[in-house]
Amino acid sequence: MKFTAYAALLTGAILTTPAMAQVNLTAETASPGGSVHLAPSHLVEIAGTQGIANIQLADGQTLTNSLQNVAEGKTDIASAPHILPFLMQRGVGPYGELGGEKGAELASNLRSIYPYILGNFMLFAYDSKGIGGWDDLEGKKIFNGPPRGGALTNARAMIQITAGLKEGEGYEGIQSNWGQATTVIGGGGPDAIVLPEVFPSGRTSTLSAAGKMTAWSLPIDVFESDAMQKYIKAPGSAPIIMPVAEAAAALGDQFTVVSEDDTFRGFATVGGDVVHKDMDEELVYNLVSAYIGSLDALKAKAPFGNTVAFDNPMLGMCGANPMVYHNGAVRAWEEAGFEIDDCAKEKM
Template sequence: MSKHYFKSALIAASLLASPAFAQVNLTAETASSGGSTHLSAAHLTEIAGTSGVANIQLAEGQTLTNSLQNVAEGSTDIASTPHILPFLMSRGVGPYGKLGKEKGAELASNLRSITPYTLGIFFLYAFDSKGINGWDDLEGKVIFNGPPRGGALNNARTMIELITGLKDGDGYTGIQSNWGQATAVITGGEPDGVVLPELFPNSRTATIGSAGKITAWSMPKDIYESEAMQKYMKAPGSASVEIPIADLQKNMGEDWTFVSEDGTFRALATIGGDVVNKNMDEELVYNLVTAYIGSLDALKAKAPFGETVSYDNPAWGMCGANPMKYHKGASRAWEDAGYEVPDCAKDNS
């Protein structure tokens, strides 16, 4: 048992033993099942109930742009979100364009983080039968790069351009489909290669892997370390990630082969977390997050990707241009459990 887990478990046990500990009713919204966002919210719902902290009514399959606004407005208690959404809300742009800058900034100022996670990691992969030899071999190829619109498509296109100099429609042909059809499009053989945010593994990579041998390529080290790429990976909602090839190979199995120059897989990650309104009671948030931290080992064990999505890294992607701060109760819970929360990620208001 890790020292973090042991200390958190003791704190959670002391909470349960307190006769003054009162259970409350909360609402939460998250995405459809199968990813890190849903798993985090579903686990929080479970552990909050079993530990006696709160009864959480969880609505699944929600549009997270709306869920985030609901929390900011106070009509929902907890929501899952990629961190790019609070940034866009704070400026009144993108899906929050109708709010305007002033109203968007006002609402975004109500949001506070409680837990972290990785939503997906962008990288290039292809069936071996396609004969692709890596990032330098994309010119003239057909690349599946996401849904018809949104952050995933923008990230994939930007990554390809920064790494290869090629633009969608001018150097390679990008094709898109909605997320529900992505697996069928890839296994159907139309694209030569794929650049999508994936987990190691998720349901899509598991299905695709069963259809044939696949090779995945790390971002080239010189590109990864370049000023342009480092700047891009520090944008709100993004982070750089390095994972030992051996760990990926163990998680993904013999259907997948991972390639890098030096045994380290480098990529762009999309990050986010569960959020609450800043006005949620501090002790309630502390108790919720303490119970969550105390059960992190159980959370990670619930999915094959559990160890690779940074559920236990509250510093992940915070600070810089990311406007999100941790709720005071949350940062106290993480620190009491032995984790480091950067000062720039704390709510000092």
């Protein structure tokens, strides 16, 4: 039987969908304000209006848990940095309680459907805090993400590689869920922040409206070091190099961007939305085809729409990343004229 499309609740805004949708699905993502929320919320809209599926989207979630929910068949779609399937497969980090065998079993259930850049990691702080940069973090309070997840894992690693400091020893880490992050940071508790941000970011715009801020590029010697190069080539990461002027323009007039030269260096968190391997192939094909067919509309929905690689299906795929595309997604991307390398496809 058919189900009348219901109004999908998206962060307080109601999108009514007049079309008749065939399937009811659930999805989980992070809080609004970035690509990780924009992509699935866009999918909710087009899937409903095109009569493909009703998707109930829960935002403000911890993506570590969301990914496991998909792997266990509890949720249909989830947003996830690529580092999370990598860690799950090995039963380490936030998935340490699973162990290697169970982690590998669950990770084998996951399939990609489309990619995006979640954010560019950077150090930034209110000028009033008097922070001097990466070499001035010892003993400070640093906001570095949600209580669990890929963002926290990456931020801790970035601070350790760049500043040589471990949380709980060289500095005090402050965490909160994404929905409370702006309030916690704006409240003045942290001395500095290390987070992934899209350029431009709604969070940085809101925070800088309360006072001037400075963002620091990775030092050249750190960026070029073996440790950092190895890390930014790992699953879930990619190097980011852009002119300082471009970064400053994206962050806004309240920001000063500091670098040793005219180049901003950092690394990006990459990921995408995933489904269970057993999701119906025709359903996945229809969802992804509708998504690809509306990429221009998706990009136009946010100032960062053209900077997060919505239209690069090979973003972060292959190499040590255990994720491959669902067969239905492969068919949709290839029929739309995009190339999917064999290493990103299921083994037949």
